[in-house]
Amino acid sequence: MSMTTARPVTAARRPAAKRSTLSVRCAPAPGTPEGTPEETPAVADFSASSEEMKATPVMEASAPVESDWFGNPKKADSMSDVMAFGGSAPEVVNGRLAMLGFAAAVGAELSSGESVVQQVLDAPFFVHGLSAVFVLASFMPRFRGGSLSPEGKSFGPFRASAEMLNGRLAMIGFTALLASELITDKAFF
Numbered sequence: 001m002s003m004t005t006a007r008p009v010t011a012a013r014r015p016a017a018k019r020s021t022l023s024v025r026c027a028p029a030p031g032t033p034e035g036t037p038e039e040t041p042a043v044a045d046f047s048a049s050s051e052e053m054k055a056t057p058v059m060e061a062s063a064p065v066e067s068d069w070f071g072n073p074k075k076a077d078s079m080s081d082v083m084a085f086g087g088s089a090p091e092v093v094n095g096r097l098a099m100l101g102f103a104a105a106v107g108a109e110l111s112s113g114e115s116v117v118q119q120v121l122d123a124p125f126f127v128h129g130l131s132a133v134f135v136l137a138s139f140m141p142r143f144r145g146g147s148l149s150p151e152g153k154s155f156g157p158f159r160a161s162a163e164m165l166n167g168r169l170a171m172i173g174f175t176a177l178l179a180s181e182l183i184t185d186k187a188f189f
Contacts, residue, residue, distance in 0.1 A: 082142065093138045095167015100134055102174040109189040115181045 082089045105116045112119075120127050141147060153160055180188050 088147065089139070089142075091164065091167065093135055095164060095171060096134055096138055097131055098170035098174045099167055100130070102170045102177065104130075105174065105177060106189060109187050113187055115187040116178055117181065118187075 081087055084090075105119065108114065108119050109116070114122070177188055
């Protein structure tokens, strides 16, 4: 939740005027039938002399500050908050690794005929190194002061919701591939 903080405006910044008028018009609420009291426009005039304006502090909105429900400034998420069960990182990182693992496992099985376990045993440093590169790449926005959550970011057909869905399907597919190969003791493809 984002709240806007306010700060008083000094008298020197106010325009010099003897009388000020503020008019407020109420617009009808969407979906209200015509003729109801909620739709009737209202006009209110507030007049004040320049002496009254100097005596009354005026509040001016400043840049929005990220805050919690109680109005306290929100602190940046710690790494433990990001990696927590409800944090933004676990599903994103695991989904990306599952997409990488499933595509690599299927491709290698089709070309070599080896099971996933045999592929990992043949090249453990390559598999773990590539996984580490993907994890670091996933955390890079966080290291640069941004957010790990891909929400709201899209580029053509590449949307956050599509990445999450594909990641979930890849996790299920990779788990099913491993389970079927461990049960049958041979490559699935």
